[in-house]
Amino acid sequence: MDAYEVLGHLGQGSFGSVSKIRRKEDGRIMVWKEICYGEMKEKEKQLLVNEVNILQKLRHPNIVRYYDRIIDKHSTKIYIIMEYCTGGDLSQLISKCKSDRIFIEEEVIWRTLVQILSALHEIHNRKDGVILHRDIKPGNLFLDESRNVKLGDFGLAKILTNSMHAHTFVGTPHYMSPEQITGKYNDKSDVWSVGCLVYEMATHRPPFYDATTHNQLYEKIRDGRYIPISDHYSTELAQVISTMLNVNMTKRPTVEELFSFPPIAFRLKERK
Numbered sequence: 001m002d003a004y005e006v007l008g009h010l011g012q013g014s015f016g017s018v019s020k021i022r023r024k025e026d027g028r029i030m031v032w033k034e035i036c037y038g039e040m041k042e043k044e045k046q047l048l049v050n051e052v053n054i055l056q057k058l059r060h061p062n063i064v065r066y067y068d069r070i071i072d073k074h075s076t077k078i079y080i081i082m083e084y085c086t087g088g089d090l091s092q093l094i095s096k097c098k099s100d101r102i103f104i105e106e107e108v109i110w111r112t113l114v115q116i117l118s119a120l121h122e123i124h125n126r127k128d129g130v131i132l133h134r135d136i137k138p139g140n141l142f143l144d145e146s147r148n149v150k151l152g153d154f155g156l157a158k159i160l161t162n163s164m165h166a167h168t169f170v171g172t173p174h175y176m177s178p179e180q181i182t183g184k185y186n187d188k189s190d191v192w193s194v195g196c197l198v199y200e201m202a203t204h205r206p207p208f209y210d211a212t213t214h215n216q217l218y219e220k221i222r223d224g225r226y227i228p229i230s231d232h233y234s235t236e237l238a239q240v241i242s243t244m245l246n247v248n249m250t251k252r253p254t255v256e257e258l259f260s261f262p263p264i265a266f267r268l269k270e271r272k
């Protein structure tokens with residue numbers, strides 16, 4: 001612990017708070033997510049071990065980099081040390097544009113979409129088991145100094161080896177897919193969440209909203225109807241949102257299939 005100096009509190013991640021830290025040996029700025037596991041049930045401890053094991057394996061420009069972990073048995077805390085993203089998270093960008101009543105530039109939305117899909121392609125197509133993020137939302141997408149988008153906080157992620165299937169109810173209700181309501185989370189549920197995210201970048205609010213109870217929200221999600229985005233944006237953007245928000249997951253595209261959509265394909269080529 002004394003190898004690091006805490007510089008300040010940044011926000012709340014899944015299971016713990018995130019602080020900005022400096023590594024004393026070289027002055028490098030990083031973050032750690034501090035999690036108290038003392039009160040955790042076995043299941044939650046397993047999710048925590050999961051998060052660290054998953055993060056350790058991942059190396060991708062659009063996934064927050066994991067560096068190290070410190071387990072303090074005395075205080076029953078674990079510190080997960082990760083990459084610092086100077087731009088904060090996407091929820092801050094969306095709230096700023098909402099309060100300033102300005103549209104997020106369409107190109108920013110496309111770039112964000114392509115980068116998140118690249119991160120999902122990495123985790124959905126791993127040879128040693130598909131990883132599902134299961135909690136894609138603006139607060140889990142971080143911006144580095146060059147406005148690159150990084151998928152972070154794998155606190156609710158799950159490795160699906162061939163024997164396991166995701167049955168647990170997790171995920172932020174607003175971005176919950178219809179199949180997740182009945183407990184069948186899969187890679188296309190992450191695609192649904194990305195559709196919700198792109199919609200929220202274009203309209204400053206989730207597509208399925210304004211519900212007083214979770215059941216009312218689930219009804220809206222299962223119904224699948226939402227207010228179309230403004231014609232300030234292109235029909236291509238509206239189409240890609242509509243295909244990702246298809247309530248029938250067999251008709252919803254995989255990340256791989258989205259890569260062949262022309263507006264996405266040509267921006268992918270630009271990155272190479």
Ligand SMILES: CNC(=O)c1c(C)[nH]c(/C=C2\C(=O)Nc3ccc(Cl)cc32)c1C
Binds near residue numbers: 010018083085088089
């Ligand atoms: C107001 N908060 C911020 O500006 C902020 C900044 C500059 N960075 C962050 C958060 C992270 C950050 O910079 N790197 C991270 C890695 C993993 C997780 Cl779960 C969170 C972060 C935040 C919340």
